[in-house]
Amino acid sequence: METPTNTPETTRNDNGTARSPAVLATLSALLLLAASIVGQIAAGADYPTVPPGLVIPLVAAALLVWRTNRATTGLALGVGLFIGTGAILTPNTGDHLSSGDTALIASTAAELVALTTLVIAGAAATLARKGARR
Structure with missing residues (x-):
């Protein structure tokens, strides 16, 4: 049996399943989202002691790295929609920008770029994995 190799289009995790560019973009967006929250805190924005906007994307990223399947890509998409809705509905985003x-x-x-990328890439990753079973 031949060992799977990396190709320019995909990278492989430990169990040999391919990570598509959409999955990699989703993962990158989750990490950028978390980093942008850290940047806001460092800039003096008012956040709770344990900011959910930081913890939730990191947990979703860890799950996506651990097991890339339709459920985890869908969860990442949900995180983007959930946090993105919060960013739109609260006045904090506008206050920060002004x-x-x-x-x-x-x-x-x-943060806004990460959220937009997360929703688009998360949707693409979830829809691409429609028939995938793992």
Whole structure:
């Protein structure tokens, strides 16, 4: 039996299942989302002691790395929709963008880019795995 090899289009996790570009983009967006929250906290934004916007994407990223399947890509998509809805409905995002603080504006803009990428890539990854069973 031949061992699977990496190709330019995919990378492989430990059990040999391929990670598509959409899955890699989803994973990257989850990590960028978490990093942008850290950036906002460092810039002085008011967050709880344990910010859910930081913890939830990291847990979803860990699950996606551990087991890439339709459930985990769907969970990542749900995280993007959940946190994105919160970002739109709360006045904090607008306040951060109009604060005049360059670091806070940049980290909030990175958060919005991460959320947009997460929803698009998460949807693509979930739909692409429709017939996948693992």
